[in-house]
Each structure stands twice: as structure tokens, then as C-alpha cells.
Amino acid sequence: MLPGISDDIIRKAAQGDLRSFEAIYKATSGFVYNVALRVVNNREDAKEVAQEVFLNMYHKLKGFRFESSLKTWVYRITVNCALNYAQKTARTRGRETEYRDVVMAGEVAPDARAQMDGRHADEAIEALLETINPEQRACVVLRGIEGLSYQEIAETLKININTVRTRLKRARENLLISKKKVADECVS
Amino acid sequence: MSACHEFRDIILTDYIDGELDKKVKIRLEAHLNVCAQCREFVNEVKAQLVVPFAQTPRAVVPEDLWQSIEEKITGEGEQAHPAATWIDRLVQSLALPRSAPVALSFILFISASFWVLHNRQAAQVADNDSGEYAAYVLDSVSELAETGNDSFGTSIEQYFL
Numbered sequence: 001m002l003p004g005i006s007d008d009i010i011r012k013a014a015q016g017d018l019r020s021f022e023a024i025y026k027a028t029s030g031f032v033y034n035v036a037l038r039v040v041n042n043r044e045d046a047k048e049v050a051q052e053v054f055l056n057m058y059h060k061l062k063g064f065r066f067e068s069s070l071k072t073w074v075y076r077i078t079v080n081c082a083l084n085y086a087q088k089t090a091r092t093r094g095r096e097t098e099y100r101d102v103v104m105a106g107e108v109a110p111d112a113r114a115q116m117d118g119r120h121a122d123e124a125i126e127a128l129l130e131t132i133n134p135e136q137r138a139c140v141v142l143r144g145i146e147g148l149s150y151q152e153i154a155e156t157l158k159i160n161i162n163t164v165r166t167r168l169k170r171a172r173e174n175l176l177i178s179k180k181k182v183a184d185e186c187v188s
Numbered sequence: 189m190s191a192c193h194e195f196r197d198i199i200l201t202d203y204i205d206g207e208l209d210k211k212v213k214i215r216l217e218a219h220l221n222v223c224a225q226c227r228e229f230v231n232e233v234k235a236q237l238v239v240p241f242a243q244t245p246r247a248v249v250p251e252d253l254w255q256s257i258e259e260k261i262t263g264e265g266e267q268a269h270p271a272a273t274w275i276d277r278l279v280q281s282l283a284l285p286r287s288a289p290v291a292l293s294f295i296l297f298i299s300a301s302f303w304v305l306h307n308r309q310a311a312q313v314a315d316n317d318s319g320e321y322a323a324y325v326l327d328s329v330s331e332l333a334e335t336g337n338d339s340f341g342t343s344i345e346q347y348f349l
Contacts (some may be wrong), residue, residue, distance in 0.1 A: 018261065025254055026223030033249045047250050054257045125244050143205060150207050167202050172200045172237050181235055 002027045002071055013063035021058055028071075029054075029139060031146060032078045039082035040143040041129055044081075045089065053081045068155060075148070075156040079138050086134040131178040136171035139164060197220055199230055204238055216221055 005027050032053050037046035056077050064073060129137050132170035142148045142156060154161040195216055203216060212215040220227050 018258065021261075022254065022258075025257070029249045029253065030246065033253070034247050037247050038244075043247070046247075047253060050249075050253060051260070053277065055260055058257075058261055108247055121240065121243065122245055122247075125240060128240075144238065145244050150202075150205070168205075169197055169200050172233070175237055178234070 001152060005070060010061065010066075011062065013058075014064065016167065020062075022058070024070075025054060028074050031121045032074060035075065035078045035138075035141055035146065036082045037147060038125075038132060039079065039130060039138055040089075041126055043135075049082050050073060050087050051077075052085075053078050056081065071157050072152060075142070075146075075152075076158070079142070079156060083134050083138060086137075094135050128175060128178065132174050136167050136174070139167040140171045140175075143168060190220060192223060195226055198231060199226070199233060203230070204233055 004023075006023055009020045009023055013024055029050070033046060033050045036049040036053065039045060040046055040049055053074075057074065060077070064070070129140070132140065138157065141155060142153045143150075148156065150161050150164045153164045159166070198208065198212065198216060203213070208216070220230065
């Protein structure tokens, strides 16, 4: 259940009431934008995805049957839009190189680290997420950043709960390998 | 070593995510008490894969996002029903009630029906007139043929002939 969003507001928004839809936007835009940002891993793209998510929501709300929670439904649309976008704009840049660059930038400027901590952490996560595929990224983001349970992730992505486990395991193995590679390169 | 391998998969998923079954958790923690390598692995996974994501700063939603969404929705509505919008505007500007377009359509329908019926009657009258004329011409021609007199007895005829 989303705070401040009653079934009545959902029904009004489904009938095209823009003010009710704005209330839903206010309650969900934070996690929609953040999930989109972490899956597509680019701020401009994330804004475009978030816009597409809300336009989809506005048109599909008539079909919302209250069988799942609105939050799960919104997460599902967000992840689907973000994954579609990521597949369309699949980038061919060197992912590990980018992560290494971010880590080394942090190592090179230890004095500035206090001021840059937030920005550096953000860039490090962004670069680290680039080292795994979008499906794995979606699972890592929903679990690690959004704090969804395995069951909620399975419902959101419409996949088996064991598939959630497998994706998380492979993603984390890949993340550990990337981190180790970069750490070894930094030492040498 | 095989126990370590089995537990490492669980550590990477259910254990660090707090999803582990109670019985398996007791077995795993008993193993961790005796296996330094797995303890180290747990610490590494938490430090490298749990803490950084949990502490990821939340990005601020762009301020103009709602505005662009609202514009798109409003624009779509106008594109989908341009005629309706035009009629709505006309009705509003004339301060007519919502039923005015329906009443107007009804009046137009009645007028068109009346016009069609009236024209059909006029056409029938015209048909009758032209029939009478054709009969008169045929009668005149046959009369001429019977009498063999091809003169019409007019003054113009007499002048020329």
C-alpha cells in the first residue's frame, strides 16, 4: 500500500482525473526514477524511461484489478520499461575499464574523498552496475537498493523465486570478480 | 571443502538477504563458527555487495518531469478527440446546454426528410405534366397522318408559302 493513495484515488486516476494521477505520481516518482536510473544507468535515459513509465501507467490504470499491490504493479512497469530501453540502447563501452577508472579516481584523490564521498559512491555503484547484464541489474537494484523481498521481486518480474536467487547469485559473483580484478590492477 | 562450496551459494543469496530458512541458518552458523575462510567470505560479501548498495544515495527526481508528463497526457487527449474538443468549445462559447448538438442534429434530420419528401412530390407532378404533353404530340402527329393535311394553318405559314 502506498501512503496517501486510496483505492478511490486509483479509480479516479483510471477514469482520467489528472489531479488523482498526480497524487500517484508524487507517491511513486521517487522509486520509479531511482529504479530506472540504476537499471539504465544514465540520468538522461532514466528521465525518459520515467516519463514512459508514467504515460504507460496513465493508460493502463483502467486495467488495474487490485489483485497485486499498486507498488508491485508500478515496479513491474518500471522494470519492464527500463529493461526494454536498456536493450534498445545496448551500449558497447568497456564496462570494467569504466569501473576501474572510477575506483582509481577515488584512490588518486584521498584528500578530497570526504567531500566527494557521496558523489564517488554514486559513481562507483553506477560503474559497478555496468559490469552485469540488465536482468541481473534489475534484481540487484530491487533487492539491494529498494529492499524488496525475493517474493516481491518474483511478483514484480513475473519470474520464479528460484530464478530470482539464480540471477542474484550470478550477479554477485560477477560483481565480486569485477571488484577483485580492479583491486588487483590497482595494486599492480 | 564441499560444505564450504555449498554454503557459499547460500551466503551469496539467502543468508545476506535474510531469507534463509531457520534450520539451514542454524547449520550455516555452526559451520561459520569453525570455518575462518567462510567467515571471511561473509564479511567480504557484506562489505562489497550489501553495504554499498544499501548506502547508495537516492537520486532526486528532475523537477520538470511531472510537467513534461502532464503536457504529453494533455496533448494526447487533444489529438485523440479534436472534433469533440472543437464542438465542446463552440457549445461553451455559445453558452448552449450539452444537449444542444443532439437537438441540432434532430432538427437537421427532420428538415432533410421534409425536403426529400417534398422534392419527390414535385418530381411526380413534373412527370405527369410531361406525360400529358407527349400524348398531345403523338395525337397531333397521328391526326396529320390520317388526314394527309400537313398544314398547321398559322399566319406565318401563309406568309412564307
